[in-house]
Amino acid sequence: MESAKLVLLSLLLFWHQTCSGSHDTIAANESISDGSLVISRGGRFALGFFSPGSSSYRYLGIWYHDIGEQTVVWVANRNDPITGTSGILTGHGYCNLFLYSNSSSKLPLWSANVSAGSNGTCVAQLLDSGNFVLKEGASKRITVWQSFDYPSDTVLPGMKIGLSRRTGLSSFLTSWRSEDDPGIGNFSYKLKPSASPQLFMYQGTIPYCRGAPWQWERWRSVPWPWESNHDFFNDTFDNNEDGIYYSTAIMDSSVYMRAVVDPSGILKSMTWDEGDGRWKAFYASPKQKCDFYGTCGPNSKCDPSIVFPYECACLPGYEPRFPKKWHLRDGSGGCVRKRAEATSICGEGEGFVRVEKVKLPDTSAAVWVGLGTSKLNCEGECRKNCACSAYATIDIGGKGCLLWYGELVDTVYFPVSFHDLYVRVDAEEFGKNWRNRTGKELPFFCGLWLNEGFVSFVEFLRMYPVMCLRTAKKRRIRNLFHPNDGSNHFTDSVVTEQMEGHSVYPELPFFSLNAIRAATDNFSPANTLGRGGFGSVYKGRLPNGQEIAVKRLSANSRQGLEQFRNEVLLIAKLQHRNLVKLHGCCIEEEEQMLIYEYLPNRSLDLFLFDRKGGTVLDWTRRFSIIVGIARGILYLHQDSRFRIIHRDLKTSNILLDGELNPKISDFGMAMILEADQVHGKTASIGGTYGYMSPEYAVFGKFSEKSDVFSFGVILLEMITGKKINRVYSEDDNLNLITYVWERWKEEKALEVVDSSMEGSLNAQEVLKCIQIGLLCVEEDVQDRPNMSMTVLMLNTAMPLPRPKQPGFPGTSCFNKSRGAAEGSFSVNEVTLTGVITR
Known part of the structure; x- marks a missing residue:
């Protein structure tokens, strides 16, 4: 009798699977078991049982059905997994859904928990939107439950x-x-x-x-x-x-x-x-740091574009609550009123100071004043209550305003925002704020009214000389980045628009020349870190103990001027653990300098190609550096604000911090691709021969795949400990890429590995990296992986395609124009930078 019941149950389950498993609905009293699917009418989504990742537990879920990767978007029994494949989902005559761990279980693991319904009139349906709905009524139009609600x-x-x-x-x-x-x-x-x-x-x-x-x-x-x-x-x-x-x-x-x-x-x-x-x-x-709630504490503003001296700044009228912690870059305590007696700021001469372009503070304790309110009335409304600390005007089909009472939390500078915050300050702070406004032209003062009183002509005469000097400095900076010299150097309109008109390039702190002279001991030769065609790099130390590297542009270097412009416009906007940080710049007198974070271990090539340094880099450390470089390039190509092609990736442009973590540097030749742009072309080619891809070296065409080629060369150098331009035989075509390629074809790839890593090798991982390196340096740009796929290959055990012909001297692409190209490049790893044109 029991065996007959089991046979009958199996037949019923098979019938349910075949009848409902290929349809988009589960009717009342129908079921689906593990192994069967409910598929939406258009085939976009499926509902069934699955095991996530490496887990053996089973869950009822919804996932995309018509793409190559199972992507789960909803799970029913999230905290109650099923052991084995005995799970069953059943409809119910009283308009409900129940999930059981097996057919004999009496207690459901999950249910739709619908309390009402009509017997026999419900149906569950999986829609092409991914929504799983339970409907009742004769026409099945009344939704009594849906997964989108949960x-x-x-x-x-x-x-x-x-x-x-x-x-x-x-x-x-x-x-x-x-x-x-x-x-x-x-x-x-x-x-x-x-x-x-x-x-x-x-x-x-x-x-x-x-x-x-x-x-x-x-x-x-x-x-x-x-x-x-x-x-x-x-x-x-x-x-x-x-x-x-x-x-x-x-x-x-x-x-x-x-x-x-x-x-x-x-x-x-x-x-x-x-x-x-x-x-x-x-x-x-x-x-980034400013994305986290209240990073800088109350009554402050976090600016994600400024990383030095500090992302945090107190709002007008406030100062750090804990100055010592603040100077140690711990702003969690926030800011307090500068004058204790000004806790209540009601009084004669008080005012409101505008803080431009922000994500407005947390509005949990704010008050909305109805539509139709003007800015003047918003200010008046805030003045009525001494506890009102700030206001903002809002436009939602008409004017209105938000009033904040008490502390202002989580204010963040956001350059594309069209909202300003008006912070209430006492009379002393209000007067000081006005006196610090500079760079205004004479016609502006002719119509300026301050606190219902006209600015005195005497005050204007007192301020005008200072104003003129600061305006001249702004003009000089503007001319540096927008020279009227007929050059067609690279600039990016988006970056430029965000830089102009906002407190003289606020995303990049400006250091005084005296401060840099003091930090570098007046550019002492003992502090020289290196020299190049652009000028020299010096080590320095700021008064707070911060170590810096100062790149000082040579007065006669046109290359350096182009590089300087490019780096300021680009790297100031980039933040990633594998990119060098730009702390600021100095533009004063005839000096143009970039101030970077100081990295004590200098560049990767100094370790890699030095016999003693190479022994420090065992395979584990090298692989970590390889992955770090790849992640940095991926950020440039995909995750940064702009799609950036570096164009000069090489081991000497990879710097190492105290823990030997890699940081990509030198963005003087970098280019931005538009969102819909696949590649670019330049008539003036510059770079380091050997690291350049064939299509760029010969035809001036660059793309993300150009950087991929350079990364492949770096990867092979990391494995072999040999320089790309070293000759390996009397045949001058046998450079590093040729050398590795020949050994790969002979299935002797491990012979190319740097002998200093003996004893630390993971042979399987090394072979994988050699194969990835050869994939990255393939001659045909279409065959190379992008950086996203490269990072995935480095970090997973996925099967890899077999490399095709690499691009190196002697291949067809190089041979087409080798004679014309040779004169444009250096074979001694010196970067040549010309005027960059698209």
């Missing part, structure tokens, strides 16, 4: 994040515990509806990262996946009697897009690249 770690187009006022249900994201465990993790991303609604990332219950206040920022400064591009997306903000929600609808159904909170608390926005067969992240946050 997100896991992923948000899809059409999904709402927010709060229902009717049911009290809050829809928010929670991270997985790990890649192998979809259980509820430590991070959540949810709407905080109080005052002016905001989106927060929480670590547990502690704010971790915050978006800008509700809709007026158009979400451009929010750690949120999609900016307002109405050709593809349609942002919707709802704040009505039903609830408070944010959602995005996608206008192009062929685009696959999602955002996910990963286990480390980073919100990543991704699109599926059909050509590469992978998800590409086009946004990630928190990413």
Whole structure:
């Protein structure tokens, strides 16, 4: 009898699998078991059982069905995994869904928890949006439950994040515990509806990262996946009697897009690249120091574009609460009023100082003053209450304002923001702030009114000489970056627009010449770190003990001037652990200098090609350096604000810090590619022969793959301990690439390995890296991997393609124009930089 029941149950399960497993619905009293799928009508999503990563546990989830990578977007039994493949999901006559660990279990692991329904009239359906819905009624049009109301770690187009006022249900994201465990993790991303609604990332219950206040920022400064591009997306903000929600609808159904909170608390926005067969992240946050909530404490502003002397600055009228900690770059204590007696700032002569272009402070304790309010009335409203510390004017179909009471937390400079914060200060601070305004032209003063009184002509005469001197300095800086000399050197309009008109290039601190002279002992020869065609590099020490490297431009160096412009325009915007940090610059008298972080171990080539230094670099250390360099290049190509091609990657441009971590330097030849630009071309080629790809060395064509070629050369140098331009036989074509390629074809690749690494080798890892190096230096640019794939190959055990013909002297591409090209380059590893044209 029992065996007959088991046979009958097996037949029923098989019938359910064949009848419902290939359809998009589960009818009342139907089931699906492990191994069967519910597939949405258009085939985009599937619902079934899966095991994440290397886990053997089973979970019920939804994933993309028609792409090559199983990408899970929703999980039912997140904290209650199933052991084995006996799980079963069943419909219910009373309009519900239940998940059981096996067919004989009486207690469900998960249910839709629907409390009402009509017997026999419900159906569960998986939609092409990825939403799993439970519908009732004769026409099945009434949705009684949907998975979109209960997100896991992923948000899809059409999904709402927010709060229902009717049911009290809050829809928010929670991270997985790990890649192998979809259980509820430590991070959540949810709407905080109080005052002016905001989106927060929480670590547990502690704010971790915050978006800008509700809709007026158009979400451009929010750690949120999609900016307002109405050709593809349609942002919707709802704040009505039903609830408070944010959602995005996608206008192009062929685009696959999602955002996910990963286990480390980073919100990543991704699109599926059909050509590469992978998800590409086009946004990630928190990413830099100022993205984290309250980094600089209350009453301060964090500026992500300034890394020295400090990202944090007190708001007008405030000073550090703990000065010693502040100078040690710990700003968590924030700022307090400069004068204790000014705690109440009501009084004659008080005013408001504008802080431009910011992500407005946390609005949890702010008050909204209704539409139609003008800026003047906003200020007047704030003056009425001595506890009002700041205001901002907002435009949502009309004017309005936000008023802050008490501390101002998490204010961040954001250059593309169109909102300013007006901070309340006492009379002394207000007067001081006006006196420090410089660079204004005479017509401006003719109409200036200050605190309902006209500025005195005497005060103007007193300030005008100082004003003129500072205006002249600004003009000199502007001319340096926009010379009217007919040159067609590289500049980037986006960077330039952000630099102009804002306190003389605020993203890059300016050091005085006296400060640099003192730091370098008046450019003492004993402090010289190196020399080049651009000038010299000196070691220095600032008064706070910070060690620096000063690149001093030679007065007669046109190359250095171009490099100087390029580095200021580019590297000041870049922040990555594998890129050298630019602390600031000095432009004074006839001097132009760049101030970098000091890296005590100098450049990689000094270690790699020195017999004693090479012994320090065992294989483990070399592999770590290789991966670090690759990640730095990937950041330039994909994750930085701009797509940057370095064009001069070589071991001497890889610097090492105290722990031998690599940092890419020397951006004097770097170029930016536009978003839709695949490659560029220059008539004036410069670089180091041997590291340059064939298409660039001969035809001046550069792309991301040019840097990939250079990285491949560096990788082979790291493995062999030999320089690229060394000759290995009487045949002058047998350089390092040829040497490694010949040994690879003979299956003797390990013979090329640097003998100083003997005893530390991981033969399998070394062979993999040799193969990756040869893939990167292939002659045909189309055959080389991009840096994203290169990093993936370095960090995984994925199968690798067999390398094809590499590009080196003697191959067809070089031979086409070798004679014309030879005169343009140096074979002794000296970089030649000319005027760069597109």
